Amino acid sequence: MLQKLPILFGIFVVMALSNAVVPVLPDFAEGAAVQGAVYAAYFLGAFVTVLPAGIASDRIGRVPLIRAGLLLTLASGILILLFPSGLLLLVFRLVEGIGAGLFLSAALAWANSHPSSGQISGYVMAALNLGLIVGLLATGWLDAALDSHLAGIALFTVLAVLVLGMSVVIREGERGDFARADLPAIIRNYFWLFVAAVVLVGMTGAVAAIYPAYTGNDSSVLALQLATINIATVVAVLITPRINLRPAPTIRVASLLMAGAVVAGYVTPYAFPVIGALSGVIIVAVLAFLAETKIQQGVMTGLFNTAAYAGFTFLSALAGLVAGGFGFLTAFLLLAGMAAAVAIPIGRCRCEYRG
Numbered sequence: 001m002l003q004k005l006p007i008l009f010g011i012f013v014v015m016a017l018s019n020a021v022v023p024v025l026p027d028f029a030e031g032a033a034v035q036g037a038v039y040a041a042y043f044l045g046a047f048v049t050v051l052p053a054g055i056a057s058d059r060i061g062r063v064p065l066i067r068a069g070l071l072l073t074l075a076s077g078i079l080i081l082l083f084p085s086g087l088l089l090l091v092f093r094l095v096e097g098i099g100a101g102l103f104l105s106a107a108l109a110w111a112n113s114h115p116s117s118g119q120i121s122g123y124v125m126a127a128l129n130l131g132l133i134v135g136l137l138a139t140g141w142l143d144a145a146l147d148s149h150l151a152g153i154a155l156f157t158v159l160a161v162l163v164l165g166m167s168v169v170i171r172e173g174e175r176g177d178f179a180r181a182d183l184p185a186i187i188r189n190y191f192w193l194f195v196a197a198v199v200l201v202g203m204t205g206a207v208a209a210i211y212p213a214y215t216g217n218d219s220s221v222l223a224l225q226l227a228t229i230n231i232a233t234v235v236a237v238l239i240t241p242r243i244n245l246r247p248a249p250t251i252r253v254a255s256l257l258m259a260g261a262v263v264a265g266y267v268t269p270y271a272f273p274v275i276g277a278l279s280g281v282i283i284v285a286v287l288a289f290l291a292e293t294k295i296q297q298g299v300m301t302g303l304f305n306t307a308a309y310a311g312f313t314f315l316s317a318l319a320g321l322v323a324g325g326f327g328f329l330t331a332f333l334l335l336a337g338m339a340a341a342v343a344i345p346i347g348r349c350r351c352e353y354r355g
Contacts (some may be wrong), residue, residue, distance in 0.1 A: 075099075
């Protein structure tokens, strides 16, 4: 437990800080397109980092990357507090994403290499989504109480100092008997699996990116509405490891359900828990399957994280651009169509492959 606590608390703080801008996006920038860019800059930084970090974690170990990720997270929080607008804000959100990418790839490789990988990875993903929830709620409430959109960022930056100190007790986790990764073969065999992760995991971020500007609700109300996505994901990632789900059939069904939920999200925020739960089921099914391959988990989870952050980055930016140019209904319909389209090629995934 001593090893798990700083990792779980670390992923909680990293994610909370990353999500602290969401309910107050209109205070950082004007217009759906610019707000989408502020939101997506973080995910771009994580997107370009998670795969190299995963590969490095297999070679040099997970602990140095975990500590480096926490250090960059702390630095970015301080810099965003000092420069909360303009081009510098985008740069520091990018740095924040790089730190999160380092931490998440190393932590997830540590968890997915554990003998009880399904359970441990479930805990990591639950802590991740709990951080997203608290980041939303705490920022919304603090903004309403203190009339400061930076209060949430300040809180989680202080907590980053604490978790960085706790990281001194982290030691390298299980290595296990894992085969050396053949990256071209992995991409060839799992290509459609990772494409599905781009769209279906990234869908939660795309919806969250455009919803604040769509409704114009108070930040505390927005925080509660968007938090239901992550609350449902937490429940799903804690329950789903008890069920043996195969990725291709699970993704085929989930993609169609996701499309319906996204369309419903245009009408009512009560659809958001469905979106979050479906995302959680997909995450657990895919991670459990990747652990079963017995291929080096730094590479495997790095590829999964790359796919997820690609979705968060490009779907969020695309949704913001479409909403700004053609209206929010068009943006929601486009996202729903992309989710439904995943059901077609997933049958071509060679998901029976074992390393």
